[in-house]
């Protein structure tokens with residue numbers, strides 16, 4: 001979206017736009033950063049194939065945030081591979097708490113909710129507590145084990161509402177994992193409006209918090225919860241209060257989920273190592 005679009009999109013209450021390519025102007029005393037500027041993938045690529053092209057952008061943006069932004073700034077990384085770019089951005093902004101950095105998996109969460117809402121013929125907002133574990137990539141694990149759907153006046157587990165475990169453990173997961181690629185195949189361009197909506201949803205959750213009993217998914221630094229590798233930007237279910245996220249603890253993890261959570265963790269560790277060495281070049 002260009003500057004004129006931002007001003008003229010009437011759903012956004014936009015007071016002003018400053019168009020600049022000077023980081024000292026762009027990042028000066030900002031409260032929130034939506035880091036979108038990066039190369040998108042083409043058909044046939046995985047998002048991690050963008051690492052070499054994009055990771056240095058996030059190194060430079062981390063350095064600029066470190067120098068110019070408020071120390072309370074909340075930074076959302078959208079440019080792919082989003083989780084690892086967020087990790088690098090935080091690494092090069094050491095004066096900003098690393099909890100202030102997050103990577104977008106809200107688009108995956110919204111996609112998962114919309115698949116289930118479509119199956120049940122209910123509004124998307126009636127599906128809650130879908131989890132995206134791990135990387136915003138084709139290894140992500142969209143998990144419905146803890147999700148509920150509002151059907152016939154009550155919240156019921158999605159597994160009970162759908163009554164089709166083969167679908168929920170099969171096509172549902174691969175559809176969400178491959179949705180970005182399906183959009184690129186159809187448009188010859190990456191998702192745009194749905195990604196912008198997800199970025200707004202993500203930041204709105206940070207600013208307004210999560211309602212009681214609800215959680216959302218975002219890529220945040222792993223503290224080792226759920227036996228994930230500490231220090232990678234892993235997508236977890238989180239609750240948010242006073243602009244601080246907390247990983248939802250103690251959800252039961254069965255063998256099916258464990259295997260999928262480990263696959264996406266392994267990919268994140270590989271990406272982290274590649275990104276760190278690319279930044280040292």
Ligand SMILES: NC(=O)c1ccc[n+]([C@@H]2O[C@H](COP(=O)([O-])OP(=O)(O)OC[C@H]3O[C@@H](n4cnc5c(N)ncnc54)[C@H](O)[C@@H]3O)[C@@H](O)[C@H]2O)c1
Pocket residue numbers: 036037038039040041050057077078079080081082104105107108136189190191192195
């Ligand atoms: N995490 C998600 O869910 C999600 C969703 C959609 C898109 N994306 C990613 O967002 C990124 C942007 O996608 P797009 O479709 O808008 O691409 P695009 O090619 O339409 O736009 C990219 C923009 O980045 C700018 N840019 C290039 N180098 C830059 C730099 N060094 N600093 C600042 N800006 C720079 C370009 O000028 C261009 O305007 C891609 O990496 C894409 O894969 C992520």
Ligand SMILES: O=C(O)C[C@H](O)C(=O)O
Pocket residue numbers: 040041047080107179180181183184190191195
């Ligand atoms: O798939 C992509 O490369 C773009 C974006 O990450 C998406 O999920 O739509």
